[in-house]
Amino acid sequence: MKRMIGLFFFSLTIAAELKIGSPMPKTDHILNDISGKNMTLNDAKGELGTLVIFSCNTCPWVIRWEDRYVSIADRYIPKGIGMIAVNSNASRFQGGDSLEEMIQHANEKNYNFPYAQDPGAKLAYAFGATKTPHIYLFDKSDLLVYRGAIDDNARDASSVDEAFLANAIDQLLAGKPIKKVTSKAIGCSIKFP
Amino acid sequence: MIKQFFLLLITIILVLFSCTKVQLIPSTSASIIEEIKKYRGKKVVLLNVWALWCVPCVEEFPMIVDLDKEIKDLEVIFISADFEDQIKEVESFLNDKGVGGKSFLKQEKDEPFIQRIHHSWTGSLPFTIVYAKDSGSIVDFWEGKEPESRFRTAINIAINS
Numbered sequence: 001m002k003r004m005i006g007l008f009f010f011s012l013t014i015a016a017e018l019k020i021g022s023p024m025p026k027t028d029h030i031l032n033d034i035s036g037k038n039m040t041l042n043d044a045k046g047e048l049g050t051l052v053i054f055s056c057n058t059c060p061w062v063i064r065w066e067d068r069y070v071s072i073a074d075r076y077i078p079k080g081i082g083m084i085a086v087n088s089n090a091s092r093f094q095g096g097d098s099l100e101e102m103i104q105h106a107n108e109k110n111y112n113f114p115y116a117q118d119p120g121a122k123l124a125y126a127f128g129a130t131k132t133p134h135i136y137l138f139d140k141s142d143l144l145v146y147r148g149a150i151d152d153n154a155r156d157a158s159s160v161d162e163a164f165l166a167n168a169i170d171q172l173l174a175g176k177p178i179k180k181v182t183s184k185a186i187g188c189s190i191k192f193p
Numbered sequence: 194m195i196k197q198f199f200l201l202l203i204t205i206i207l208v209l210f211s212c213t214k215v216q217l218i219p220s221t222s223a224s225i226i227e228e229i230k231k232y233r234g235k236k237v238v239l240l241n242v243w244a245l246w247c248v249p250c251v252e253e254f255p256m257i258v259d260l261d262k263e264i265k266d267l268e269v270i271f272i273s274a275d276f277e278d279q280i281k282e283v284e285s286f287l288n289d290k291g292v293g294g295k296s297f298l299k300q301e302k303d304e305p306f307i308q309r310i311h312h313s314w315t316g317s318l319p320f321t322i323v324y325a326k327d328s329g330s331i332v333d334f335w336e337g338k339e340p341e342s343r344f345r346t347a348i349n350i351a352i353n354s
Contacts, residue, residue: 017315060246064276130336131317149316152302155276161302185303186274189249189317189337 017128017147020181024050024142025126031086031116034103039084041123044114046082047140049172051165054124054134055085055115057105058096059188062132064154066109071157072150073113076169083113088124089132090193093117097191121192131187137168145172148183215287217280219300220272222309228270228297233329236268237351239344242299242310242320244274245282249338250319256341258290266326266352272297274318323347325354 018025027041044050053069055062073083089097099117106115118124127136137146146168151160164183171178220228225240232238241257243250261269271292273283280298287296299306307316311334314320321344322334332354333347 060244060276130315134315149303152304154303183304184307184314184316186244186299186307186316186318188247189319 017130018126018136018144020144020147022144024052024138024144026123027142029118029122029126031084031118031123032099033114033116034099034106034111035114039114039116041084044082044084045142046077046080048080049140049145049169050082050138050142051076051084051169052123052127052136052138053083053085054088054127054129054132054136054190056087056089056092056097056132056188056190057101059132061154061185061187065133065150068150068157070110070112072166072169073111075166076173077113079173081169081173085111085113085115086118086123087115088118088121088129089191090117090119090121091191121190124190124192129190131189133185133187134190135165137165137172139172145178146181149185152183152185154185215284215292215296216294217273217284217287218295218297219277220297221301222306225270225272225297226309229324230329232268232324232326234327236266237264237326237348238268238270238322238324238329239348240270240272240310240322240324242272242274242318244318245279245286246275247318251286253319253338254290257344258292260341260344260348262291264348264352267348270297272299274299323351325351328354330354 024041029040030038031040033039041052069085077083087097087102102115133150135148135150136144139145146165148164150165151163153160164180167180168178229238229240243254257269261267275283283298303316307314311322315336317336319338320336323332325332332351
């Protein structure tokens with residue numbers, strides 16, 4: 001009986017992540033891009049697939065990994081992959097994740113892709129995104145084909161053993177089944193409103 | 194006589210200092226799970242994965258330390274997920290917060306560590322699990338910062354299960 005009480009007690013505060021094969025949600029949700037223009041996920045889509053990265057300005061894991069944002073954009077946007085970094089830290093839009101700070105951060109880090117605020121963190125809720133960075137890759141039909149981490153070494157791109165995301169994009173572009181469809185990594189919690 | 198007094202005083206200070214200083218142990222998920230098992234039938238275990246740069250982790254940290262000091266049936270296991278080049282800062286933080294004895298530093302790739310600690314954990318910090326005193330089964334777990342009331346409720350259930 002005591003064990004049953006324990007089991008019934010679970011009241012999880014872990015969001016359900018978007019399942020592999022799910023359609024891209026909230027594609028018409030208006031985002032505030034650092035360009036000063038409004039955009040949606042529909043605007044970010046690529047001809048052969050779309051990469052959505054939940055990110056922010058201040059997370060140390062983002063800072064360690066974001067050199068790879070740029071190299072992935074350099075490598076795959078010309079091949080038909082759309083890419084956007086989404087900032088869902090809505091409770092910090094008046095602070096370190098303000099649009100002004102995002103513009104400065106993107107300039108300093110040479111972002112070569114849209115970087116937009118997610119008002120109300122509605123995309124993060126819809127995706128079940130919990131942390132930064134949190135990666136979602138969709139195919140050309142807007143179905144989720146990969147979810148999780150960029151690779152297995154935040155600290156050092158040259159010491160990566162498994163480049164989860166690059167492998168998934170390569171397999172997607174080659175029309176092959178994606179071998180590893182999910183992965184996990186430590187990240188900063190999204191600061192929901 | 195005065196010399197002997199000062200020698201004794203210095204010795205006492207050194208002993209007290211060494212008792213309170215934290216021992217930070219680089220650990221894998223397997224060794225953490227073995228550590229948790231040691232307390233089955235003896236104490237409730239509260240496992241908390243945190244990092245220096247994680248603001249909500251640092252915010253809730255003193256409350257967890259206070260619970261550890263207050264509840265004799267509770268063993269808190271802190272695991273720092275900071276990078277290995279931050280060991281000095283982690284030790285300094287733990288000492289500053291009054292964490293004595295053993296504490297742990299993740300020394301394993303993220304994915305196997307996360308999966309073995311709890312398969313439902315997405316990797317977001319902080320992450321907390323409460324294990325029952327007698328059965329060792331998980332009473333509750335959550336990602337993110339939660340109010341003290343949730344910690345106390347889980348611990349009270351865990352003490353009696």
